[in-house]
Amino acid sequence: MADHPIETPPRAPSPVHRFGTLAVHAGSPHDPTTGAVIESISLSTTFAQTAVGKPVGQYEYSRSSNPNRDNFEKAVAALEHAKYALAFASGSATTATILQSLASGSHVISVSDVYGGTHRYFTQVAKAHGVKVTFTPEIEVDISEHITPETKLVWIETPSNPTLRLVDIRAVASQAHQHGIMVVVDNTFLSPYVQNPLDHGADIVVHSVTKYINGHSDVVMGVAAFNSDAMKERLGFLQNAIGAIPSSFDSWLAHRGLKTLHLRAREATTNATSVAKALEGSPHVISVNYPGLASHPHRAIAIKQHRNGMGGGMLSFRIKGGYEAAQRFCQTTTLFTLAESLGGVESLVEVPSAMTHAGIPKEQREAVGVFDDLVRISCGVEDAEDLKADVLQALEKAVVFPKISNGLNGHASN
Ligand SMILES: *Cc1c(COP(=O)(O)O)cnc(C)c1O
Numbered sequence: 001m002a003d004h005p006i007e008t009p010p011r012a013p014s015p016v017h018r019f020g021t022l023a024v025h026a027g028s029p030h031d032p033t034t035g036a037v038i039e040s041i042s043l044s045t046t047f048a049q050t051a052v053g054k055p056v057g058q059y060e061y062s063r064s065s066n067p068n069r070d071n072f073e074k075a076v077a078a079l080e081h082a083k084y085a086l087a088f089a090s091g092s093a094t095t096a097t098i099l100q101s102l103a104s105g106s107h108v109i110s111v112s113d114v115y116g117g118t119h120r121y122f123t124q125v126a127k128a129h130g131v132k133v134t135f136t137p138e139i140e141v142d143i144s145e146h147i148t149p150e151t152k153l154v155w156i157e158t159p160s161n162p163t164l165r166l167v168d169i170r171a172v173a174s175q176a177h178q179h180g181i182m183v184v185v186d187n188t189f190l191s192p193y194v195q196n197p198l199d200h201g202a203d204i205v206v207h208s209v210t211k212y213i214n215g216h217s218d219v220v221m222g223v224a225a226f227n228s229d230a231m232k233e234r235l236g237f238l239q240n241a242i243g244a245i246p247s248s249f250d251s252w253l254a255h256r257g258l259k260t261l262h263l264r265a266r267e268a269t270t271n272a273t274s275v276a277k278a279l280e281g282s283p284h285v286i287s288v289n290y291p292g293l294a295s296h297p298h299r300a301i302a303i304k305q306h307r308n309g310m311g312g313g314m315l316s317f318r319i320k321g322g323y324e325a326a327q328r329f330c331q332t333t334t335l336f337t338l339a340e341s342l343g344g345v346e347s348l349v350e351v352p353s354a355m356t357h358a359g360i361p362k363e364q365r366e367a368v369g370v371f372d373d374l375v376r377i378s379c380g381v382e383d384a385e386d387l388k389a390d391v392l393q394a395l396e397k398a399v400v401f402p403k404i405s406n407g408l409n410g411h412a413s414n
Contacts, residue, residue: 019079019193020262027074027255041252042067064240068251073223075258076213079192080205082225084232086239087251091188091208092117093244094222096125098184098204100242101234102152104130109146110155111167112137113368115186115208116356118155137368140171147179156202157186158195158305162316162352162376163369164289166298169305173201188212190312191343193265195305198227209246211343212313214257215264221246221254264345264381268313271347271379271387278388279317284399286318286373314342316352316376321399323372326351328398330375335382335390342378347387350376 017025030037044066047059059065069087077085088094095118102108110122112135122133134146139156154176158167173183184204185197191212197205207213209221224235239245246254269292276290288295291302292311303309319325329349330338336349340356350356353372357365365371379387 022078023075023261024259026078027071028259029071039067039071039252039255042248062248063243063245066248066251068248068255069246072251072255072258075255076192076207076223077225079258079261080187080225081196081198082205083227083229084236085223085225086232086235087209087246087254088222088224088239089244089246090220091115091186091206091210091222092121093242094206094208094224095121095186097235097238097242097244098153098206098224099126099131100129101238102131105150106131106152107148107150108133108153108155109139109143109151109181110135111139111157111160113160113163113165113370114155114157115161115188116359118157118186120359122155140168143172143175147181151179151181154181154183155186156183156197157189158301159189159291159312159314160368161189162289162314162357162374164189164291164296164314164316165369166291166296166301166305168301169197169200169202173203177201188343189314190306191261191265193262194269194307194310194312198225200305203228204231209254211341212265212268213261213343214254215261215344216253216257217341217344217346219246219250219253219257221250265310265313267381268343268379269310271382271384272311272313272315272377274384274388275377275379275391276311276315276317278391279315279395282392282395284320284395286320288315288317289369290315313379314377315379316374318371318373319375319395319398321373321402323351323353325398325402326373326375327354328402329394332394332397333390334393335387336377336394344378345381347380347382348378352376 045062047055049055073085073087110133126133136142136146156167169185176183182203185202187195187197187205188208188211204224204226206224209223273292276288276293279285280288290311319329330351333349336347339348340350352370352374357370
């Protein structure tokens with residue numbers, strides 16, 4: 001957005017209603033002709049005009065805009081305390097469109113442990129159109145050292161993936177804004193229910209809707225929300241010009257998922273808290289990363305930045321017995337499915353070093369805490385007691401049983 005100087009963005013009007021009410025009602029008008037309470041899926045790609053250039057309603061062609069995408073965007077804007085939201089074909093398409101909005105020659109500062117696909121875009125695609133990205137593991141501490149006259153954007157992910165470290169958004173935004181630099185926060189891991197980055201000074205909040213917002217592991221989609229009119233014009237232009245937009249059907253599904261976000265996010269937090277405490281109390285676990293625990297190094301940020309200090313549904317832990325134990329753990333859980341992704345109603349488990357983060361060189365991975373024995377968990381909305389029992393039985397089978405059988409076979413146990 002090099003040609004638009006960054007001004008203080010106008011605030012969206014304070015919402016009158018609370019989160020759950022907005023989740024259910026924002027962007028959900030009754031059909032004015034039939035009274036249908038649930039909007040229909042508008043599959044038409046084109047809309048009739050009564051005279052040349054005079055469409056019947058507000059729509060002309062569905063890439064540019066359509067009723068289902070509009071309603072979904074209104075709902076997300078309400079939940080993120082934003083004036084505008086724009087939906088895209090995926091979280092990755094959202095990132096790409098924001099990066100494309102920068103003029104050639106722009107510089108971006110990003111936290112080191114961003115989502116793998118974001119890292120890939122920053123290092124392998126952005127430079128093709130002349131945008132350079134610098135990574136830092138300690139953005140609150142050293143942001144000023146990386147700022148150049150070309151720096152236009154700071155990219156934060158909090159909590160980080162998969163080690164759940166937190167960034168103080170306000171601290172970074174105050175430094176960035178002194179230099180007219182825009183701050184983007186990827187809020188995928190917490191969802192708008194747990195954290196609203198715009199309230200802490202961010203200029204754009206992005207989500208992979210694929211995760212918590214849709215919440216049912218059946219839609220790939222993304223969204224960006226913000227307050228600036230200039231940004232609406234620029235990103236709205238690119239949304240239409242690049243055309244990486246979601247289908248009406250996916251917009252409808254994601255909107256349906258969003259209506260229960262508050263219920264799912266609360267339950268996922270309850271479950272993750274229970275699982276994290278059980279893991280922390282287990283002799284088979286080296287350490288637990290969960291921002292809801294008092295032991296988390298950035299707990300103070302969680303208390304300041306998250307709704308009621310909630311930890312969200314994601315956690316990770318190091319298991320005793322190395323990579324083999326981590327693998328065995330993931331294959332022994334019965335309720336947690338071994339799979340990538342997160343934020344759905346069903347609980348998932350994975351080994352980042354061999355799955356989501358396998359593309360990062362070992363030393364670079366381990367420098368940010370992604371060891372071979374790290375297991376990442378996404379808690380769904382099953383019952384906490386069942387999830388806890390499943391994790392504890394899997395730990396026994398992954399860590400204790402192999403020791404016993406190794407002993408019987410006369411192998412050295414470790
Ligand atoms: C999944 C994810 C993305 C990418 O989203 P897609 O919808 O898969 O393109 C970006 N950021 C984070 C934190 C994610 O978890």
